[in-house]
Amino acid sequence: MVAVVEPASARRETVSSAPPLLSVRNVSVRFGGIVALDGITFDIHGGEIAGLIGPNGAGKTTLFNCLSRLYIPNDGDILFEGKSILKSPRHEIPTIGLGRTFQNVALFDRLSVLDNVKVGCHSQSSSGFLATALRLPGVAAEEQRITERAWELIEFMDLRPFAALPAGPLPFPIRKRVELARALAASPKLLLLDEPAAGLNHEEIGVLEAQIRRVRDLQKVTVLLVEHHMSLVMAVSDKVVAIDFGRKIAEGTPAQVQRDPEVIKAYLGTGAET
Amino acid sequence: MATTMTTETPANGGAAAETVPLSGLRRPVSKWIWLGVIFAALLPLIGGQTGLISNFYFLQLSLMIVYSIAVLGLNLLIGFNGQISLGHGAFFAVGAYVTAILIDRYEMHYLATLPPAMFVCFVIGYLFGRPALRLEGHYLALATFALAIAVPQFLKYRHFEPFTHGVQGINIFKPDPPFGMPLSPDQWLYLVVLACAIVMFIVARNIVQSRMGRAMMAIRDQPLAADTMGINSARTKSITFGISALYVGLAGALHAIIFEFVSPDSFRFELSIAILVGAVIGGIATLSGAVIGGFFVQFIEKYADALTKWVTSTVHLPIHLEPWTIYGIVLIVLMYTMPMGIAGGLASLWRKIRPPG
Ligand SMILES: Nc1ncnc2c1ncn2[C@@H]1O[C@H](COP(=O)(O)OP(=O)(O)OP(=O)(O)O)[C@@H](O)[C@H]1O
Ligand SMILES: [Mg+2]
Numbered sequence: 001m002v003a004v005v006e007p008a009s010a011r012r013e014t015v016s017s018a019p020p021l022l023s024v025r026n027v028s029v030r031f032g033g034i035v036a037l038d039g040i041t042f043d044i045h046g047g048e049i050a051g052l053i054g055p056n057g058a059g060k061t062t063l064f065n066c067l068s069r070l071y072i073p074n075d076g077d078i079l080f081e082g083k084s085i086l087k088s089p090r091h092e093i094p095t096i097g098l099g100r101t102f103q104n105v106a107l108f109d110r111l112s113v114l115d116n117v118k119v120g121c122h123s124q125s126s127s128g129f130l131a132t133a134l135r136l137p138g139v140a141a142e143e144q145r146i147t148e149r150a151w152e153l154i155e156f157m158d159l160r161p162f163a164a165l166p167a168g169p170l171p172f173p174i175r176k177r178v179e180l181a182r183a184l185a186a187s188p189k190l191l192l193l194d195e196p197a198a199g200l201n202h203e204e205i206g207v208l209e210a211q212i213r214r215v216r217d218l219q220k221v222t223v224l225l226v227e228h229h230m231s232l233v234m235a236v237s238d239k240v241v242a243i244d245f246g247r248k249i250a251e252g253t254p255a256q257v258q259r260d261p262e263v264i265k266a267y268l269g270t271g272a273e274t
Numbered sequence: 275m276a277t278t279m280t281t282e283t284p285a286n287g288g289a290a291a292e293t294v295p296l297s298g299l300r301r302p303v304s305k306w307i308w309l310g311v312i313f314a315a316l317l318p319l320i321g322g323q324t325g326l327i328s329n330f331y332f333l334q335l336s337l338m339i340v341y342s343i344a345v346l347g348l349n350l351l352i353g354f355n356g357q358i359s360l361g362h363g364a365f366f367a368v369g370a371y372v373t374a375i376l377i378d379r380y381e382m383h384y385l386a387t388l389p390p391a392m393f394v395c396f397v398i399g400y401l402f403g404r405p406a407l408r409l410e411g412h413y414l415a416l417a418t419f420a421l422a423i424a425v426p427q428f429l430k431y432r433h434f435e436p437f438t439h440g441v442q443g444i445n446i447f448k449p450d451p452p453f454g455m456p457l458s459p460d461q462w463l464y465l466v467v468l469a470c471a472i473v474m475f476i477v478a479r480n481i482v483q484s485r486m487g488r489a490m491m492a493i494r495d496q497p498l499a500a501d502t503m504g505i506n507s508a509r510t511k512s513i514t515f516g517i518s519a520l521y522v523g524l525a526g527a528l529h530a531i532i533f534e535f536v537s538p539d540s541f542r543f544e545l546s547i548a549i550l551v552g553a554v555i556g557g558i559a560t561l562s563g564a565v566i567g568g569f570f571v572q573f574i575e576k577y578a579d580a581l582t583k584w585v586t587s588t589v590h591l592p593i594h595l596e597p598w599t600i601y602g603i604v605l606i607v608l609m610y611t612m613p614m615g616i617a618g619g620l621a622s623l624w625r626k627i628r629p630p631g
Pocket of ligand 2: 103
């Protein structure tokens with residue numbers, strides 16, 4: 001697990017001269033009196049796995065919701081490949097190249113696992129109501145493409161035995177894998193993972209760690225990972241951003257962030273496991 | 275580091291894997307359904323020519339199929355997209371009136387009136403669905419309820435009388451079968467209605483088993499995640515509303531033709547509820563359930579009165595029952611015994627009694 005840190009930071013040196021893939025600039029979000037995010041700024045470069053850590057209520061999910069346009073920041077800007085995403089409607093975010101999973105797993109419960117993953121291909125396909133209703137030429141070919149892509153990810157996430165089952169009643173760890181497969185179906189450039197390890201046992205976390213690396217290496221996806229399991233974040237991340245009460249308190253390599261007094265104080269203060 | 279992942283297989287995991295069609299493409303239509311359709315299409319020959327089935331029963335069958343189309347349309351909205359409507363009777367009325375007016379006033383061929391009836395209903399449904407998007411649950415139900423109440427009044431409106439003939443309604447006449455076919459008008463219209471229904475079921479199936487159908491269901495199951503997958507919910511929901519209105523409008527148009535008459539009072543609020551109950555009874559989010567739903571609507575329409583009287587007299591109930599009470603009773607009983615609707619109930623029964631292999 002320790003061996004990863006070196007090659008990862010080496011890779012970071014080579015890409016950091018390129019413009020960042022994602023640039024969060026001074027983003028603030030307020031809910032009435034609560035300041036959920038308070039001037040957050042950081043960059044993520046293509047090919048990285050970045051960790052985002054912070055105690056409960058720090059604002060991590062709120063930041064993800066801004067990135068997927070579910071929330072509108074009160075202040076600041078979010079640039080993806082140099083362009084602000086704040087003007088794009090919500091449903092264009094995956095087309096731009098941003099995919100995500102949800103902290104509480106948001107699957108389409110009554111659809112099969114296969115269909116869930118197929119919905120993940122929505123942004124990569126185009127036939128509309130009229131075309132599908134009348135099976136115009138091209139629809140069958142597109143459905144075939146969607147189906148193949150969905151199977152590819154079902155295999156990739158080892159979900160074949162579950163493909164035909166409705167997603168709702170499946171065990172939680174399986175549901176998390178389905179969600180990851182669904183998010184990957186659109187071939188995002190940046191994948192936002194909100195606590196993928198929550199509810200997994202030790203062994204499953206080991207598997208997840210390998211999966212996240214394979215996502216980066218095989219699917220060529222940059223990953224922003226929110227996680228409370230420190231050993232996972234520290235093992236897998238090239239860089240880590242720590243926030244507390246909506247403010248960035250540290251940023252750097254896993255080793256740097258782990259040693260940071262502010263980070264130690266934040267976690268000790270709330271008693272979260274590290 | 276291991277790159278393969280563990281696979282937890284539940285008890286039925288292995289069996290499920292075998293039943294996954296490897297292509298994952300469209301499931302074939304069961305041969306039983308095709309046999310049923312062929313049988314239905316041959317009915318005028320089998321039953322009609324031999325005199326086994328009277329014209330009256332062909333009319334009843336046609337009405338049943340017409341209601342199936344309406345139930346199917348409402349099911350696309352409620353079952354597959356998760357929107358509610360208590361007012362689809364309004365689209366039934368609009369479809370019926372468009373057809374009746376085009377035949378009565380503009381002397382159009384009855385078949386040529388169907389596309390305009392569908393188009394008008396689609397547009398109204400779409401436009402109604404658009405602002406209604408902002409309404410959730412109860413409020414959407416109320417808005418559609420208002421629609422069902424308003425349309426009959428609208429049809430009575432004085433300044434539309436040259437078109438609608440006000441409360442009197444419009445009489446039209448049953449067309450004769452073309453090419454001197456040896457069929458009665460009722461048998462011919464039965465075939466027309468059946469053909470329309472087959473087309474509409476195929477179209478519904480095409481939609482449901484494709485990209486847009488999955489988008490509809492994704493919105494129903496998890497709206498925020500659907501947006502995040504790139505689904506334009508606002509557009510998808512309002513178009514679904516339009517499509518569902520189009521189905522119900524076609525049903526109304528066919529109803530006008532086979533019934534030879536439209537009037538504001540044939541489309542009261544009860545009709546909207548009947549279609550809704552049909553959708554629930556047949557089975558929400560199943561296509562085949564619509565046939566059962568249509569049968570139920572027609573059956574209740576016809577026999578609720580008689581059934582109520584029969585129940586009251588045989589059980590010697592000390593209270594007076596309205597025919598509508600039957601709806602409630604049947605609905606409650608079915609909801610408890612077959613929560614997945616009749617189609618769902620029959621499907622699980624079939625799985626139990628099916629011969630092995
Ligand atoms: N929709 C909302 N309305 C009001 N307050 C909100 C909303 N969403 C988040 N908050 C508040 O914003 C703060 C940050 O919440 P957020 O969910 O982003 O934290 P988090 O870092 O993801 O925490 P956790 O680790 O527990 O998931 C919290 O105080 C939360 O109560
Ligand atoms: Mg969170």
